[in-house]
Amino acid sequence: MRVGVAFGLALLAFLLAVASVGPDAGWLWLLVVVTAAAAVAAAVGPELLTLRRQATARRTAVVRDEQRAEMAAHLHDSVLQTLALIQNRAGASSEVARIARAQERELRDWLHAGASSVERDLATDLRDFGAALELDYPARIEVVVVGGTSELGTGEVAASAREAMLNAARHAGGDISVYLESTPSSVDVFVRDRGEGFAIDDVPEDRLGVRESIVGRMRRAGGTARVRPGAGGTGTEVYLHLERSDDE
Numbered sequence: 202m203r204v205g206v207a208f209g210l211a212l213l214a215f216l217l218a219v220a221s222v223g224p225d226a227g228w229l230w231l232l233v234v235v236t237a238a239a240a241v242a243a244a245v246g247p248e249l250l251t252l253r254r255q256a257t258a259r260r261t262a263v264v265r266d267e268q269r270a271e272m273a274a275h276l277h278d279s280v281l282q283t284l285a286l287i288q289n290r291a292g293a294s295s296e297v298a299r300i301a302r303a304q305e306r307e308l309r310d311w312l313h314a315g316a317s318s319v320e321r322d323l324a325t326d327l328r329d330f331g332a333a334l335e336l337d338y339p340a341r342i343e344v345v346v347v348g349g350t351s352e353l354g355t356g357e358v359a360a361s362a363r364e365a366m367l368n369a370a371r372h373a374g375g376d377i378s379v380y381l382e383s384t385p386s387s388v389d390v391f392v393r394d395r396g397e398g399f400a401i402d403d404v405p406e407d408r409l410g411v412r413e414s415i416v417g418r419m420r421r422a423g424g425t426a427r428v429r430p431g432a433g434g435t436g437t438e439v440y441l442h443l444e445r446s447d448d449e
Contacts, residue, residue, distance in 0.1 A: 357422035
């Protein structure tokens, strides 16, 4: 529509210029200039307005990011360091450390709002589940992710890992580490605690939490799950492994 209007005005200006040949046609030349200017404005005016709006939006975003960065730096140097010091002095299993850690996570999420992906993947699911466990159990859960995973938080690996994390927080507490490694061909999850440990063969047959919710679920999904003593014979390690097919 804009191109059509500009073309029509340009054609009108051309016809007026042809009709204004003569000594007494000065007013027609003025009309030609006005019509030609209107044609140019119709052709490029909206584009210029759009570029100006985009430039204003970019400047506003830059100013907002600078303000957020300054606020994040100030909070990191003051509040976040204080919360980290409280956690270190209080111990992983204390109520004070749990509250401080929850406040630290909420503050970091607020500072980095909008920076994470909206889609809920396996890594995001495990981090959120670990944060929820820390509010209910005397545990400190660290989730480390290596590699970009496309595994969704609704899959069997996520459900098995959540069950392992819940068992570790409920029965062991303290420091719990969750290590997630993803490659194009496989997904591996390690859940380690520093509790008293246990042997799966010693668990009564009617207790199906580990056998069905972790080992059985991974087997039905085409993967494997192993429950074994942790490094040095202390604690428990749950290892989950799932191979990806080419179609996946």
